[in-house]
Amino acid sequence: MxxxxxxxxxxxxxxxxxxxxxxxxxxxxxxxxxxxxxxxxxxxxxxxxxxxxxxxxxxxxxxxxxxxxxxxxxxxxxxxxxxxxxxxxxxxxxxxxxxxxxxxxxxxxxxxxxxxxxxxxxxxxxxxxxxxxxxxxxxxxxxxxxxxxxxxxxxxxxxxxxxxxxxxxxxxxxxxxxxxxxxxxxxxxxxxxxxxxxxxxxxxxxxxxxxxxxxxxxxxxxxxxxASAFVAGFIGAPAMNLIEAVVEGDGRALAVGASRLAPFSHSPALEPGRPVTLGIRPEHLRRAHANEKADMDLVVSAAEILGADTLAHGRIAPGGTGAAPLIVRLPGNVRLETGARLPLVLEPGAAHLFDGETGRRIDLAEAAVAPQQAAMARA
Amino acid sequence: MNKVRFGHSVIPYLFLLPQILIVAVFFYLPAGEAVRSSFYLEDPFGFGSTFVGLDNYRDVLSNAEYRRVAIFTVWFTVLVAFFALAIALVLAVKADAVLRGAKSYRTLLMWVYAIAPPVAGLLGIMLFDQHVGPIVKMASWFGWNLRVGVNYHDTAFAMIVTAVWLQIAVNFIFFLSGLQSIPRSVREAARIDCRSGFRRFWTVTFPLLTPTAFFLVVINITYALFDTFGLIDLMTKNEPGNNPVTLVYKVFLDGFRGNDLGGSSAQSVILMAVVFVLTIVQFRFIERRVHYS
Known part of the structure; x- marks a missing residue:
């Protein structure tokens, strides 16, 4: 030995x-x-x-x-x-x-x-x-x-x-x-x-x-x-959602296609215009409760029923080919209709940010990783 | 469940016919004819024949010359098969180990195979030529007066060397492909298990090569026995008197030069029996020790 x-x-x-x-x-x-x-x-x-x-x-x-x-x-x-x-x-x-x-x-x-x-x-x-x-x-x-x-x-x-x-x-x-x-x-x-x-x-x-x-x-x-977008995408099944985004406004919000997302309210500001990759694991998204404000909406295109879980495939609202694809792991008893709009909530601290060019992780202070509730704005 | 039945149709026999026809015309008929004429004494000028029973066989087997040729044939076959296989195996193992320039190296070694056998045989004979042959020259450096076609042993030597040389390329190709069909990971496992390359070869590589080796032994014995006919004919320069010949060549000599068709037929029947027994022995005893994975 x-x-x-x-x-x-x-x-x-x-x-x-x-x-x-x-x-x-x-x-x-x-x-x-x-x-x-x-x-x-x-x-x-x-x-x-x-x-x-x-x-x-x-x-x-x-x-x-x-x-x-x-x-x-x-x-x-x-x-x-x-x-x-x-x-x-x-x-x-x-x-x-x-x-x-x-x-x-x-x-x-x-x-x-x-x-x-x-x-x-x-x-x-x-x-x-x-x-x-x-x-x-x-x-x-x-x-x-x-x-x-x-x-x-x-x-x-x-x-x-x-x-x-x-x-x-x-x-x-x-x-x-x-x-x-x-x-x-x-x-x-x-x-x-x-x-x-x-x-x-x-x-x-x-x-x-x-x-x-x-x-x-x-x-x-x-x-x-x-440590990088590659690792994030490789480890975990189904793979982590990696969403191309651009830092916007005061450096605390992200533009994802036509939508605007602000998951890192307290993070140190990033320079606006910087391309980043937002990483969200399918298991870290859940369906919003009736009175809860959603972080984003998913337009469902397909559902994989695995028994214990149901995987919802789709695109971030407003949907369409330009919108970012997204996979969400939901409990097995959820029934989904194709084309339905699913309001989603991101678990606190569960989002990852990677540099858009190098793919390396952008570390955010521990306290800063809480997503801002109800921060989703639509263009 | 119903079995598929063809009934007593002629169709299966029709399918077999071409193969059977070829075998019949080129083997069974001549073989039968040889067996028949081995019991007759043929008139040298073609004026009929006399039934002599087993006399031809008795004559052949009691003939001292025949025994001498038989002994030479055994030596010739053993030496040719052994050296053709051993040298080809060494070359194949070395070629297999070469990583850089492997392709050109292998092509060089296979070239001999691409040359038509009579041409290659002729080349071999040129090497032993009394006047311009480089091998004769080299032998003279060591004080050896190599006289092919004149001295019995010198001719035998030249015959064996040329026969071996001709067969190496074929054996090489088979050994090389045999080596390359051994899974790389098995050899790597052996590298971890055994330090000595020599030992590794005999305990792992060679046993896995035995199917190829067995096949080649059969092929090489057949080659040495039969396919060296042209070579012997060229080497002895139509003067077989004092030169070594093999049994197959003697069949030809006695039959077509000596016009002793009965005796020569008896010889070929004996040869046929020998080959038959040899084949059975090979498959029965050698194949048992062969590892088909």
Missing amino acids: AQVHIERVSKIYSGTQRAVNDISIDIPDGEFVVLVGPSGCGKSTLLRMVAGLESITEGKVSIGDRVVNGVDPAERDIAMVFQNYALYPHMKVYDNMAYGLRNRGMPKAEIDRRVREAAKTLELEHLLERRPRELSGGQRQRVAMGRAIVRSPKVFLFDEPLSNLDAKLRGQMRVEIRNLQKRFGVTSIYVTHDQVEAMTLADTLVVMNNGVAEQIGSPLDVYERP
């Missing part, structure tokens, strides 16, 4: 193309870090650099107290679980797990003890004599896990290990991976594009985009205070 330090690491292809750009992450011993981002964001490349399967162009990776830049993958004391399991098709389950240990010259009895123990933990005991092709997807996944566990490595590396499984099994394995990691306390780096996996597994979440770490923090922190 060990901490992992990733220090200003970059991966540069063919001289100019930066697949990973100057990333630094400190991972304390026993922590579960999830790298999440869209495909092509460099998360897998970063993981493979830690594994030693990809050379490190710039920067330093250390495992424990040892810099591993030039160290062979087999000598890094890591174990990796691959997306397609990468089991050896010609070996029995037992040999798949024992292979790495045999190559390290471990005594036979010790190998046997470890393999049987891992098999017991993963409920694979009855499958030890089978070959991978005779196993189901979930069982193969377990074998891949077993192969990692028997090594008792310093670091577990997971490269989208669940994406080949069906939804139900994925949920089950997710819990299992989390429990195993907690039980063994092994430092883990987990790559996924699935934000549910990312949120539920991570101690620390690293949201990546275009080779850059957009934000590093706890899942809740990332959810509550996204």
